Amino acid sequence: MGRAPCCDKASVKKGPWSPEEDSKLKDYIEKYGTGGNWIALPHKAGLKRCGKSCRLRWLNYLRPNIKHGEFSEEEDMVIRNLFATIGSRWSVIAAQLPGRTDNDIKNYWNTKLKKKLMALSSQSQRKPPPLPIPSSHQTIPPSYKDCSSYYYTPSTRSFEGFEPLSTVQSDLLNHNNTFLATDSSLNHTTPDSFVSYYPVKEKLLMFGSEPSCSSSDGSSHGKEIKQEDVSNFQGFCAPNGYGDNHKFMLSYGNRNQWAEKPSGYHGETPLDYDLEDVKRLIDSSSSNNSCNNNNNNHFFIDESKRQEKVMYYYY
DNA sequence: AAATTAGGCAACCGCCCATGA
């Protein structure tokens, strides 16, 4: 037996919201709040709608400071970078773009951004770009796969043209054993809009970018770090000259967050930390963050989903 | 001008997870 439906589907109205319904919902929430119970809200507000429908309407359309319309270049960049990092975690991405909803971003990705990137991808297939190597990069680890021609397909939740890591053939690697990702938006000049990224150890998560701000619900996800977490701890950052070199992504266990890059660190190789180092980095990251409406600025990435969706950053 | 096609977006569906009883 399946679970009971959240509302009586026969008696609730579906389809587009009328202005009257909008104003009823808006007025009610502005007066009384949601009361932490969306299921009961429509009845109290005099609406013949499913609670989930009310929630969606409020979050995506009625709540204050919602931004509609064209996405800026900056927003575009944030979406692309985060998508490459965490996949289709629209709510997490939306949390980095004030005023934007996950639905908005999802639609934007599916209708425009994806096509834009696919166009770039097909360009790159016609003419393989030269491979820029940052001068400061000492040793490029072997076995990085050239992923420049792959693109993500949400319907199949996979990257077109991608194959399991275990079957990556050496002849698929590019001639410098570097790793490529399409990104025309970062502030650097590399031929054909390409930038090199260098995986660290087994997992790559790094982009020059602003630190994460908060989750959309304003919740805090902080958790004490244990010594066993530290054994899995890794740090990543962009090669010199790419993106924002000041930030550094920490990854420990299934958690990731931005932190200040340790002073004096300019390479792309893994850093070894002990427990105190990790705590110090995370503390400084939290206290330096400009988004103060939250207890901390952590966002966490489900490891299984990350592996599934960000495979092309692995080697 | 009418019909058809494509694109964009709001809304729905159903699954998963967190929480509280």
Added chain:
DNA sequence: ATCATGGGCGGTTGCCTAATT
């Protein structure tokens, strides 16, 4: 520890409008 419930999320659908034939 288990179960029921609601919230949250990503994927998908379907309607509306604009563009094209």
